[in-house]
Each structure stands twice: as C-alpha cells, then as structure tokens.
Amino acid sequence: MGxxxxxxxxxxxxxxxxxxxxxxxxxxEFATPIETTPTTNTTVATDDRVPLLLxxxxxxxxxxxxxxxxxxxxxxxxxxxxTRLFSQHFQSGHSQPSADQARVTVxxxxxxxxxxxxxxxxxxxxxxxxxxxxxxxxxxxxxxxxTEMSLEMERWDGxxxxxxxxxxxxxxxxxxxxxPEIIEQLKGQVTEVCLSSLLNQVIQDxxxxxxxxxxxxxxxxxxxxxxxxxxPSRAVPVSQPITEPFRQ
Amino acid sequence: MPxxxxxxxxxxxGSLMTTPFLYAAEISPxxxxxxxxxxxxxxxxxxxxxxxxHTTKQEGPAFMPSxxxxxxxxxxxxxxxxxxxxGAEMVYIQFxxxxxxxxxxxxxxxxxxxxxxxxxxxYAEFAGGPFWSDLTGKIPEESGQFNFILSAGFGxxxxxxxxxxxxxxYRFQHISNAGTSYPNIGLNAxxxxxxxxxxx
Numbered sequence: 363m364g365x366x367x368x369x370x371x372x373x374x375x376x377x378x379x380x381x382x383x384x385x386x387x388x389x390x391e392f393a394t395p396i397e398t399t400p401t402t403n404t405t406v407a408t409d410d411r412v413p414l415l416l417x418x419x420x421x422x423x424x425x426x427x428x429x430x431x432x433x434x435x436x437x438x439x440x441x442x443x444x445t446r447l448f449s450q451h452f453q454s455g456h457s458q459p460s461a462d463q464a465r466v467t468v469x470x471x472x473x474x475x476x477x478x479x480x481x482x483x484x485x486x487x488x489x490x491x492x493x494x495x496x497x498x499x500x501x502x503x504x505x506x507x508x509t510e511m512s513l514e515m516e517r518w519d520g521x522x523x524x525x526x527x528x529x530x531x532x533x534x535x536x537x538x539x540x541x542p543e544i545i546e547q548l549k550g551q552v553t554e555v556c557l558s559s560l561l562n563q564v565i566q567d568x569x570x571x572x573x574x575x576x577x578x579x580x581x582x583x584x585x586x587x588x589x590x591x592x593x594p595s596r597a598v599p600v601s602q603p604i605t606e607p608f609r610q
Numbered sequence: 611m612p613x614x615x616x617x618x619x620x621x622x623x624g625s626l627m628t629t630p631f632l633y634a635a636e637i638s639p640x641x642x643x644x645x646x647x648x649x650x651x652x653x654x655x656x657x658x659x660x661x662x663x664h665t666t667k668q669e670g671p672a673f674m675p676s677x678x679x680x681x682x683x684x685x686x687x688x689x690x691x692x693x694x695x696x697g698a699e700m701v702y703i704q705f706x707x708x709x710x711x712x713x714x715x716x717x718x719x720x721x722x723x724x725x726x727x728x729x730x731x732x733y734a735e736f737a738g739g740p741f742w743s744d745l746t747g748k749i750p751e752e753s754g755q756f757n758f759i760l761s762a763g764f765g766x767x768x769x770x771x772x773x774x775x776x777x778x779x780y781r782f783q784h785i786s787n788a789g790t791s792y793p794n795i796g797l798n799a800x801x802x803x804x805x806x807x808x809x810x
Contacts, residue, residue, distance in 0.1 A: 540679055
C-alpha cells in the first residue's frame with residue numbers, strides 16, 4: 363500500500379543483481395606469443411612487388427587433420443593482403459597468376475590445440491547446480507586455445523624461407539556468461555595474434571620478396587608502406603573484458 | 611484422463627507442426643560450449659511400492675519446463691563421446707490419485723548427451739531439489755508438505771532441425787523429506803515422458 367521497500371529487501375535485491383551480474387561475466391586472456399618480434403613497417407617500391415599465390419593451408423585440430431574452414435582461408439588471405447607487400451593475391455583453386463609471371467608461393471600449416479577443461483567444467487557445473495546456482499558468480503569455467511603456425515614462402519627462383527609463430531589464449535567465464543561467441547572470439551583472436559606475429563617476420567624480409575626491376579632513369583618511383591595491420595589490443599596482450607571492441 | 615490425453619496429444623502435435631522439417635539437408639546439430647536449451651517435458655507418474663510400508667498409489671501427470679546450458683565440448687572419442695550440460699527444471703505434478711492434490715518443485719539438473727550419432731542422441735540425466743506438495747501431508751509415507759524430489763533417467767533426443775529436438779525418456783523419481791520429519795518412508799515412481807527442446 364505505497365510503503366517503501368524495507369532496507370533488507372533493497373539489500374537482497376542489490377545482492378541478487380550483483381550476483382547475477384558477476385555470474386554473467388566473461389573475459390579473455392592472451393599469453394604473449396612465444397616468438398615475439400617488434401612491429402615492422404617499411405616502404406617498398408610499388409612496381410617491385412610480385413603476386414602471391416596461397417597454394418596450401420593445412421590445418422590440424424588436436425593432432426587430427428581437418429579441412430581448413432573457408433573463414434580461416436579468408437582471414438589468412440586478408441591478413442596477407444593487408445600488409446600490401448604483394449601486388450596481387452591468389453588462392454589455389456581460384457584464379458591463378460600467369461605462368462611466366464614472377465610470384466611467391468605460400469604454404470601455411472596451422473596446428474590448433476584446444477583444451478576445453480571438460481572434466482573440470484563438468485565437476486564445477488555439478489557443484490554450481492548442487493548449490494542451487496548460488497555459487498555461479500564465484501566459480502569460473504575455463505577454455506584454452508593455442509595455435510602454432512608454420513609458413514613456407516617460396517620465391518619465383520626456388521628460394522624458400524620458413525617462419526614460425528605460436529599464440530595462446532584463455533577464455534574465462536561464469537556459468538550465465540557462457541555463450542558460443544566467447545569461444546569463437548577466443549579462437550579468432552588467438553589466430554589473428556599468431557598470424558600477425560608470422561607476417562611481421564615476413565615484413566622484416568620484405569626485400570627478399572621484391573623483384574629487382576630497374577627503375578626508369580629520372581622516372582618517378584612510387585612507393586607503398588608495408589606492414590602488419592595490428593589492432594590496438596594485440597600490442598599489449600592483457601586480460602580484457604570481451605565486451606570491449608577489439609577491432610580498429 | 612480425457613483431459614490429460616487431450617493435453618498430451620495437443621503438445622505432441624503442436625511441437626511437430628511448429629517445427630520446420632528439413633528433408634534434404636543432413637541434420638547434424640552443432641552444440642558448443644554456451645549453447646542453451648529450453649524445453650518442456652510431460653509425463654505420467656506411475657507408483658512403485660517398494661516395501662510393505664508403501665501403500666499410496668500416487669498417479670498423475672507431470673509437467674517439466676526446463677532450461678540448460680552446455681558447459682563442455684564433446685568428451686571422449688568412442689561411442690560414449692558426449693557433452694555435459696547443466697540447468698534447472700520446474701516440476702509440477704498433479705496427483706490425481708489417491709486424492710486430487712498438487713506438487714511443485716525446482717530442481718537443478720545435469721545431463722550427459724551422447725553425440726556420436728548425428729540426429730539421434732541418447733542422454734542420461736539427474737536432477738534434485740526442493741519439492742512442495744499438499745499430498746505428502748495426507749499419506750502415511752510422508753508427514754510434511756516440504757520435501758525433496760530426486761530423479762534420474764535416460765532418454766533419446768531426435769533432432770528435427772539443427773535447433774529443435776523431440777525427446778522421449780524415462781525417469782525414476784523419489785520424493786522424501788531427507789529426515790526433516792517422520793515418518794519419511796518416501797514415494798517412488800516411474801515417469802515415462804515425452805517433450806521437445808529448442809537450442810540456441
């Protein structure tokens with residue numbers, strides 16, 4: 363009848379709101395890539411660049427070979443394209459550069475390791491359920507993901523260079539914060555971090571992949587800045603709420 | 611009973627009619643960590659009098675809306691490969707025998723779903739929690755209205771689409787008060803059930 367709620371009711375409501383809020387939280391942590399390299403940017407002559415052919419992508423998932431997802435292929439090709447080190451980008455099975463054209467052929471190997479801590483999650487889930495979900499805000503669940511990439515780049519004259527990078531990350535979430543997007547974001551970001559580390563090494567060898575053309579005497583030399591396009595979050599791999607945007 | 615039959619038939623037909631079928635595409639639902647499931651199961655309580663002290667023949671329909679969330683990726687690599695999900699379930703039982711009474715409960719629930727099959731996925735489940743009923747104060751087996759309900763069972767989910775499944779199962783159900791008052795002989799029953807689940 364118009365009475366204000368008692369203090370205890372307000373306290374209970376606040377506690378429930380806080381508990382529910384904490385029970386919905388989730389965050390992702392990145393371990394620093396094992397093979398870190400300083401970010402490299404350089405300038406190359408536009409006309410010296412050659413086409414790149416992404417010939418094979420081999421993917422394993424916990425040791426088992428799987429067909430590379432189309433999304434991953436696009437992510438890899440997009441990351442290479444974003445460096446602007448190559449004049450054109452082709453993928454095996456699609457359009458090809460002409461046979462007499464100098465090009466760089468790429469073979470990429472990706473080994474993913476997933477550790478979902480399933481047993482731990484099942485046990486913790488049981489405990490959370492047995493507590494009538496009151497422990498949900500206090501017990502977190504974990505999901506680890508690691509990727510290891512090996513890149514083999516073959517120049518038009520047969521010279522080969524190999525690069526290697528690894529990256530790991532962990533998603534931590536409370537029961538009511540669990541959703542498939544957390545895991546997808548973890549995988550996507552770990553892949554991106556590893557890919558950036560790999561391409562950064564390639565950029566350091568950028569002159570290796572340029573055709574040595576003689577510039578016309580007195581003619582203008584057009585240049586392009588090449589480098590790995592990094593998102594700000596990858597510069598400092600720290601714990602960060604997943605709700606914050608990672609994209610530039 | 612005619613009313614119950616109408617309700618069960620309507621639910622079964624309704625779930626079939628409202629769920630789009632996919633005939634051409636292969637149905638292999640991808641259930642990952644964080645996938646949620648809401649469902650409704652209906653069944654009928656059939657009593658088990660396990661000792662001479664059990665005299666009550668409780669019967670009646672049971673309605674169980676539920677929510678669950680998958681917390682693991684598939685475990686194992688053989689026929690037992692499966693996923694764990696936890697959640698909660700409301701239980702409403704209308705006891706039509708021995709006297710028309712009601713019972714309502716809230717039970718946290720854990721389920722293990724076998725995922726080796728694509729659209730046919732067996733599961734085992736366990737649930738337990740508080741249960742209130744006005745039957746249990748009126749029968750010799752139980753002395754109070756506040757009790758606990760435990761159920762354990764198994765069933766099969768048949769996925770109509772990647773997100774919707776029909777379920778058929780069986781549960782053994784036990785109701786008692788955990789010794790909070792006497793007598794506490796307990797009620798036991800079988801609960802065959804059907805239901806549907808929606809995954810998102």
